[in-house]
Amino acid sequence: MDLRQAAELQNRGMIAFDLALGTAALATPDATLKLLGHAEPSDDARELFRRCGPIWLTFAAAHAVAAARGRPEDWWALAWLRGTELFTDALWSRSPAFRTPRARATMVGAGLGNLAMTLAFAQLATRPRRRRALRRR
Numbered sequence: 843m844d845l846r847q848a849a850e851l852q853n854r855g856m857i858a859f860d861l862a863l864g865t866a867a868l869a870t871p872d873a874t875l876k877l878l879g880h881a882e883p884s885d886d887a888r889e890l891f892r893r894c895g896p897i898w899l900t901f902a903a904a905h906a907v908a909a910a911r912g913r914p915e916d917w918w919a920l921a922w923l924r925g926t927e928l929f930t931d932a933l934w935s936r937s938p939a940f941r942t943p944r945a946r947a948t949m950v951g952a953g954l955g956n957l958a959m960t961l962a963f964a965q966l967a968t969r970p971r972r973r974r975a976l977r978r979r
Contacts, residue, residue, distance in 0.1 A: 846969065849962040850909070853920070856959070857905040864898030867891055879945025880937075887939065908963075917967035924959040927952075 843851075866874040871892045875883050883891065904923055908916035934940075935949030 845962060846966060849959075849966050850912075852959060852962065853905050853909055857902050857909060860898045860902035860905065864895045864900075864902060866895075867898060868895035871895075879940055879942055879948065881939040881941060883939065914967045917963045921960050921964035921967060924956045924963060927956040928960065929953060931956075 863874070871888045872883060875888070875891055880887075901923055904916075904919055908920050931949040931952040935946040940946050940949065
């Protein structure tokens with residue numbers, strides 16, 4: 843598997859992940875926060891988390907566009923979007939509501955994952971697109 847194939851596979855996975863995260867943040871924020879290792883949220887923490895739902899759904903849409911079209915500008919957009927998330931989870935991991943080292947490490951790991959995606963998607967933006975072979979019947 844080459845870089846393009848790995849990045850395209852990761853991109854498809856992020857469509858599902860961001861769709862699930864965004865939907866869960868909107869519909870069941872308490873359960874989603876608990877799954878992430880967060881303590882019982884205060885009312886304002888719950889609503890701040892719920893506020894992120896539409897953001898993650900927008901990320902899912904951007905990943906879907908790149909999967910469907912694969913144009914350089916789509917990959918640049920994803921690199922930029924993922925770049926905006928490099929430090930957000932690591933900063934959030936400092937919250938006293940994350941009580942276990944595992945939950946904190948997972949949040950820091952999310953930042954590292956975003957760094958890898960940022961670099962991979964930027965690389966795809968600079969490579970020529972593969973043409974799909976036409977099938978004859």
